Amino acid sequence: MSDGERRDMGSKLSFGRGRPGRTAVTLPDCDVPLAEMPSPSLLRDDLPLPEMSQPEIVRYFTNLACLNYSVDTGFYPLGSCTMKYNPKLHEDLARLPGFAVVHPLQPVETVQGALALMHELQGFLSEITGMHAVSLAPAAGAHGELTSILTVRAYLEHRGESRHKVLVPDSAHGTNLATVSTAGFQCLAIASDARGNTDLAALAEALDEDVAALMLTLPNTLGLFDQNIVQIAQMVHETGAQLYCDGANLNALLGQVKIGDLGFDVVQMNLHKTFSTPHGGGGPGAGPVAVKAHLAPFLPSPVVGQAANGAYVFEEPEHSIGKVGAFHGNFGIMVRAYAYIRSLGAPGLREVSENAVLNANYLLACLREAYDLPYERRCLHEVVFSGSRQRAKGVHTSDVAKRLIDYGFHPPTVYFPLIVDEALMIEPTETESKETLDAFCAAMLAIAREAEEEPELLRSAPHDAPLRRLDEAGAARHPVLRWQREDQA
Amino acid sequence: MSNPYVPNTDADRRAMLERIGVASVDALFDDIPAHCRNPGLTLPPALSEMELARELAQMAARNRSIAETPCFLGAGAYRHFIPSVVDYVIRQGAFATAYTPYQPEISQGTLQSIFEFQSLVCELTGMDVANAGMYDGASALAEACLMAVRITGRERLALLSTVNPSYQRVVRTYAEGHALPVDVMTPDDPALSEKHACLVVQQPNFFGYLEDVEELERRAHAAGALYIVVPEPMSLGMFRPPGEYGADIVVAEGQPLGVPLSFGGPYVGLFATRREHIRQMPGRLVGQTKDVDGRTGYVLTLQTREQHIRRERATSNICTNEQLCALAATVYLCALGKQGLRRVAELCYHKAHYAADRIAALNRYSLPLTGTFFQEFVVRCPRPPREVNAALLERGIIGGLDVSKQIDGGMLLCVTEMNGREEVDHLVDALSEIGA
Numbered sequence: 001m002s003d004g005e006r007r008d009m010g011s012k013l014s015f016g017r018g019r020p021g022r023t024a025v026t027l028p029d030c031d032v033p034l035a036e037m038p039s040p041s042l043l044r045d046d047l048p049l050p051e052m053s054q055p056e057i058v059r060y061f062t063n064l065a066c067l068n069y070s071v072d073t074g075f076y077p078l079g080s081c082t083m084k085y086n087p088k089l090h091e092d093l094a095r096l097p098g099f100a101v102v103h104p105l106q107p108v109e110t111v112q113g114a115l116a117l118m119h120e121l122q123g124f125l126s127e128i129t130g131m132h133a134v135s136l137a138p139a140a141g142a143h144g145e146l147t148s149i150l151t152v153r154a155y156l157e158h159r160g161e162s163r164h165k166v167l168v169p170d171s172a173h174g175t176n177l178a179t180v181s182t183a184g185f186q187c188l189a190i191a192s193d194a195r196g197n198t199d200l201a202a203l204a205e206a207l208d209e210d211v212a213a214l215m216l217t218l219p220n221t222l223g224l225f226d227q228n229i230v231q232i233a234q235m236v237h238e239t240g241a242q243l244y245c246d247g248a249n250l251n252a253l254l255g256q257v258k259i260g261d262l263g264f265d266v267v268q269m270n271l272h273k274t275f276s277t278p279h280g281g282g283g284p285g286a287g288p289v290a291v292k293a294h295l296a297p298f299l300p301s302p303v304v305g306q307a308a309n310g311a312y313v314f315e316e317p318e319h320s321i322g323k324v325g326a327f328h329g330n331f332g333i334m335v336r337a338y339a340y341i342r343s344l345g346a347p348g349l350r351e352v353s354e355n356a357v358l359n360a361n362y363l364l365a366c367l368r369e370a371y372d373l374p375y376e377r378r379c380l381h382e383v384v385f386s387g388s389r390q391r392a393k394g395v396h397t398s399d400v401a402k403r404l405i406d407y408g409f410h411p412p413t414v415y416f417p418l419i420v421d422e423a424l425m426i427e428p429t430e431t432e433s434k435e436t437l438d439a440f441c442a443a444m445l446a447i448a449r450e451a452e453e454e455p456e457l458l459r460s461a462p463h464d465a466p467l468r469r470l471d472e473a474g475a476a477r478h479p480v481l482r483w484q485r486e487d488q489a
Numbered sequence: 490m491s492n493p494y495v496p497n498t499d500a501d502r503r504a505m506l507e508r509i510g511v512a513s514v515d516a517l518f519d520d521i522p523a524h525c526r527n528p529g530l531t532l533p534p535a536l537s538e539m540e541l542a543r544e545l546a547q548m549a550a551r552n553r554s555i556a557e558t559p560c561f562l563g564a565g566a567y568r569h570f571i572p573s574v575v576d577y578v579i580r581q582g583a584f585a586t587a588y589t590p591y592q593p594e595i596s597q598g599t600l601q602s603i604f605e606f607q608s609l610v611c612e613l614t615g616m617d618v619a620n621a622g623m624y625d626g627a628s629a630l631a632e633a634c635l636m637a638v639r640i641t642g643r644e645r646l647a648l649l650s651t652v653n654p655s656y657q658r659v660v661r662t663y664a665e666g667h668a669l670p671v672d673v674m675t676p677d678d679p680a681l682s683e684k685h686a687c688l689v690v691q692q693p694n695f696f697g698y699l700e701d702v703e704e705l706e707r708r709a710h711a712a713g714a715l716y717i718v719v720p721e722p723m724s725l726g727m728f729r730p731p732g733e734y735g736a737d738i739v740v741a742e743g744q745p746l747g748v749p750l751s752f753g754g755p756y757v758g759l760f761a762t763r764r765e766h767i768r769q770m771p772g773r774l775v776g777q778t779k780d781v782d783g784r785t786g787y788v789l790t791l792q793t794r795e796q797h798i799r800r801e802r803a804t805s806n807i808c809t810n811e812q813l814c815a816l817a818a819t820v821y822l823c824a825l826g827k828q829g830l831r832r833v834a835e836l837c838y839h840k841a842h843y844a845a846d847r848i849a850a851l852n853r854y855s856l857p858l859t860g861t862f863f864q865e866f867v868v869r870c871p872r873p874p875r876e877v878n879a880a881l882l883e884r885g886i887i888g889g890l891d892v893s894k895q896i897d898g899g900m901l902l903c904v905t906e907m908n909g910r911e912e913v914d915h916l917v918d919a920l921s922e923i924g925a
Contacts, residue, residue, distance in 0.1 A: 007782075007784050008784065008785075009597065009601065010597060010601060010777075010784060010785035010786045010787060011784070011785040013601075013604070013605060013608065014605055014823045015608070018826070022826070023825070023826050023828050023829050024572065024574060024823070024824040024825070024826065024829075025572045025824050025825055025826075025829050027570075027829060027832050027833065027836065027906070028836075028906075030835075030836055030839050030840075031909060031910040032839055032840055032843035032910050032913070033839075033843060034839050035838065035839050035842030035843065035846075036842075037838075038699075038728075038861045039861075042699065042728055042729060042861060043727055043728060043729065044725070044727065044728060044729045044730055044733070047612075047613075047725075047726065047827050047830060047831055048612045048827070049609065049612060049613075049822055049823075049825070049826050049827045049830060050822075050823045050826055050827070051826045051827050051828070052823055052824075052826060054574060054824070057574055057578075057820065057823050057824055058574055058577065058578070060823075061578040061581075061602070061820060062578070062581065064597070064598040064601055064602055065578075065581045065583035065584050065598045066583065066598065067595075067596075067597035067598040067601070068583040068584065068587045068595065068596055068597070068598035068599055069583075069587060069592070069595035069596065070582055070583045070584070070585075070586040070587040071582075071586035071587070072582030072583065072585075072586045073582070073583060076587075076588070078588060078591070081588055081589075083586075083588060084494070085494050086585070086586055087494065089538055089541065089542060091580060091585075092542075093541075093542070093545045093546075093549075094751070095576070095749075096545065096546060096549040097549070097554040097556040097557075098546075098548070098549025098550055098551070098552040098554045099549050099552065099751065099752065100749040100750070100751050101554045101555055101556040101568070101749065101750060102552050102553075102554055102555065102750060102751070102752045103555055103560055103562045103566055103568065103750050103752070103887070104566050104750065104752050104753030104754075105562050105564055105566070105890055106553065106555070106560070106562065106887055107878065107879075107882060107887070109882075110552065110553035110558075110882070110887065111552050111553070111752065112551050112552070113547075113548040113549055113550065113551030113552040114548075114552050114752050116548060116551065117548055124532060127530055127531055127532060128530060128532075130528065139624035139625065139628070139754060139755065139809075139811075140624060140807070140808065140809045141808065142796070142806045142807055142808040142809070143624060143628070143807075145806065146806055149666075150662065150665065150666060153665075153666065154665075173796075173797075174795075174796035174797040174798070174799075174800045174803065174808075175796050175797075175806050175808050177796070177800040177801035177803075178796035178799075178800060178801060178803040178805065178806035179806040180801060181801045181802070181803070181806075182635075182663075182666060182805065182806045183666040184665075184666035184667045184668065185666075187801040224520070225518075225520035225521060227520050229522065230522055253521075255527075255528075255529075255530050256518050256521060256526065256527065257518075257521045257522075257525045257526060257527075257528065258525070258528045261525040261528060262522070262525055276494070278585040278586050278813070279585075279586065279587065279588040279589075280584070280585055280587075280811075280812050280813030280814075280816075281584055281585075281587045281588065281589070281590065281596075281598075281599035281602075281812040281813060281816070282588065282589045282590070282599065282621070282773065282809055282810045282811075282812035283622075283755070283809030283810060283811040283812050283813065283814075284754070284755030284757075284809065284811045284812075284813060284814055285809060286755075300662070301658075321662055321665065322658050322659070322661055322662040322665070323627070323655060323658040323659050323662060324628065324659060324662055325624060325625050325627055325628055325659065325754065326565050326566075326625050326626060326627035326628075326653070326655050326656065326659065326742065326753070326756075327565075327566065327625075327655070327752075327753025327754060328752065328753045328754070329753070329754055330754040330755040331751050331752040331753055331754050331755075332749070332751040332752075332754065332755050333754075333755055335545070338545075339541060339545060341532065342533060342535075342536050342541055342544065342545075343493075343535060343536055343537075343538070343541050344491065344492055344535055345491065345532055345533065345534050345535030345536075346529070346530035346531070346532045347491050347492075347535065348491045348492040348535050349530065349532070350530075351491065351492040351495055352492065352495070354514045355492075355495045355497050355502075357514070357517050357518065358497070358502060358505055358506070358509075358514050358517065359497075359505075361505075361509045361511075361517055362505040362508060362509060364509075365508045365509045365510070366508065378509075378511075378517055378519075380517070380518075380520075401592070402592075402594070405592065405594055405595055410592065410595065411592055413591075416797070430492075430494070430495050430497075431494045431495060431496070432496065433496035433497065433501070434496075434497060434501040434504065434505060462594050462595075465594040465595050466594065466595070466597055467593070467594050467597060467780040467782075467784055467786045468594065468780045468781045468782055468784075469594065469780060469781050470593045470594070470778050470779070470780045470781075470786045470787075470788050471778045471779050471780070471781075472593075472778065472788050472789075472790070474778055474779070475776040475777070475778035475788050475790040476776070476790050476791055476792075476793075479767065479774075479776050479790060479791060480776055480777040480778075481604075481607055481618050481619075481767075481774055481775070481776055481777075481790075482604070482607050482608040482611045482617075482618065482619070483604070483605075483608035
């Protein structure tokens with residue numbers, strides 16, 4: 001594809017690419033007598049789908065793929081997303097016919113391998129988190145958050161307690177707050193202190209008999225381990241509330257500490273982050289929930305148990321909140337996560353957290369001369385800088401991010417967490433080499449110099465991407481959300 | 490080193506620690522309370538790539554794949570032929586190992602394919618706008634019900650009794666948080682009132698038969714409720730789309746469109762609505778725009794509905810669109826195209842009718858329901874369906890779903906283009922024997 005073609009990909013969609021009469025797939029003749037067709041009033045007249053040949057389809061989508069940046073093509077330090085390398089064997093394993101061509105409602109005696117895998121995975125995740133029971137049903141991290149809060153809600157109601165508030169630190173992911181609302185609770189923000197920990201005075205003030213839970217991300221979104229965790233757990237439990245851990249950042253803790261040992265009652269995990277299943281451009285992932293014994297009877301249906309004869313069975317917990325998805329969760333993702341844990345074992349998982357944290361601290365050490373560090377501490381798996389020094393020169397964090405594209409890197413997460421001015425949130429993960437980190441640091445330092453000397457270079461970046469800056473405001477003002485036929489336009 | 494995905498060598502680590510200014514990696518974890526540090530994990534020993542491949546192949550072999558075993562299960566997950574181009578595309582690392590397209594300049598592949606997906610879902614359903622995808626059909630329905638509550642300001646939900654029971658349960662789970670009562674109604678005479686935010690209708694219904702969607706539309710709108718339709722997407726290859734009969738929100742399970750069964754997931758929920766409701770929609774949306782040089786490109790848009798901007802006031806907490814599954818559906822629809830999708834739908838229709846006719850002709854079997862069906866139908870069995878299924882399994886066939894709780898002696902059978910005539914004949918002969 002030429003540069004020009006690459007830049008013009010967006011102007012031609014599948015609908016405009018084929019020609020009437022083309023198809024990419026041949027289908028067999030009907031091998032049974034034809035039935036009487038339904039009344040024409042029940043049938044559709046037109047089915048306006050593209051008409052493309054197979055080579056056209058392969059070329060179109062392959063060329064689209066070339067417009068993407070990905071972990072397989074380069075360093076992707078998108079903070080809080082854990083963009084680590086995804087093992088290729090696991091893709092083959094998830095596609096084995098015994099896993100991929102299995103119907104979710106098959107008799108359990110025909111799916112014992114799948115149930116064994118789920119049962120073992122439940123056990124692994126319990127062990128890793130120090131919890132007692134696991135539900136694999138949630139389809140994503142935020143789905144796991146919702147499942148967790150609904151589980152807490154059912155537990156409290158079962159005890160005859162009606163509590164209406166959930167506390168969330170001001171550094172939290174937006175999903176936490178949206179989860180609280182979706183679960184029907186009122187959300188109350190808790191301030192962070194000067195060290196980036198939960199502010200204990202603010203917490204003490206907010207905690208009362210109406211609080212159902214505190215949702216804490218650990219390590220938090222600043223990449224910091226909350227140094228007050230022991231007191232926090234004690235304070236929360238004294239009021240009868242539950243302590244929830246957003247386990248999105250579990251990658252930092254593998255083998256270092258068990259979430260359950262710290263006093264948490266419930267944790268959701270993101271299998272696509274910590275256990276390295278491909279992020280897919282925005283899913284699918286999986287968001288299992290692990291709980292202490294007192295919450296186990298309230299987990300969603302089903303969980304996998306084992307009958308006296310050793311056979312695996314689906315079970316519905318006694319006071320289950322019900323179902324959160326049509327079937328049993330994202331099994332294909334479970335296969336990959338299971339394979340990841342089996343391939344690494346306990347020592348390999350510990351190397352994950354060690355190297356993820358080492359890499360992040362290395363970036364911290366290399367970049368702190370050029371970028372402001374809002375919390376004067378070592379970090380865990382990710383480091384958050386502030387672009388406030390650059391802003392003084394009229395350059396924003398978004399400009400730094402766009403300029404990184406010219407240097408061949410995916411930008412970090414920007415403007416999050418909200419409590420850091422001009423935030424730049426960098427998560428290298430353990431799967432990057434020192435050479436890559438050094439090259440990234442060289443680019444970041446060069447950009448910091450450019451911000452001083454040639455700020456326009458940043459403000460007009462990227463210069464070397466398939467497209468340059470896009471008009472996002474215009475897209476929202478006049479939304480064009482679908483292909484329009486010429487007769488509709 | 491036992492981790493093949495970690496490039497750091499001991500020498501690298503020493504150099505990095507020196508730069509950081511600490512003596513050991515352990516020291517980086519000093520904030521963790523000492524009494525909880527280094528708990529030790531009891532997990533099976535690490536396996537080499539070769540051993541892992543062998544071990545998982547053995548686990549997979551303990552499942553009876555319906556690639557080899559004739560299977561007549563549907564009930565919300567369907568086996569259809571998936572052309573090789575679908576997996577070829579979604580396996581490409583540049584699609585599979587990218588993430589949410591927050592940086593549009595280097596994410597046009599994902600963004601443009603989402604725009605394609607939104608467009609295709611609109612065409613298929615006959616609706617104005619579609620989002621980039623939801624977890625699955627059931628959770629998409631639950632979100633649609635919450636959206637109807639936001640739009641109407643009403644706080645009761647109404648579902649027909651013929652909606653997939655599993656979907657009904659998911660709606661109840663989501664409704665619980667907001668204490669929304671869920672009323673289950675008969676299709677013949679849904680008792681809607683001015684308190685109902687929506688009426689949910691599945692088309693074809695859980696038992697495979699078409700509902701009177703026009704009459705139900707009149708009922709819903711006469712009560713001032715939103716009309717939520719849950720179509721089976723393959724049926725839209727031949728049957729009228731919900732946009733033509735007044736649906737306000739359409740949600741569906743996208744799995745039949747090129748996504749493998751995978752024992753129940755990952756799948757993708759389709760979600761479409763009318764233009765006036767865009768701002769109440771949950772989930773991700775991609776819009777078309779221009780870059781500074783005037784070239785057409787795509788961006789995430791109307792994000793003020795979403796959790797990362799609107800936080801506790803977002804329309805949903807969802808933070809994914811099951812993109813790789815949505816991409817599979819996109820490639821599938823492009824590959825089958827205008828002619829192919831209709832043809833697959835018709836193959837399913839004819840084969841299901843062939844099977845139904847033959848079974849109905851058997852002694853002691855009957856079809857308890859009447860009307861038009863697509864690829865699923867209910868058979869009344871002469872013995873409890875559980876026993877019939879066990880006897881079928883002995884003969885190497887996975888039968889249908891036992892729905893005897895809802896329909897006396899009922900077994901819900903599904904026949905798609907994947908079931909050859911000899912498989913169907915084999916099923917009919919086996920049922921005949923079992924019923925004798």
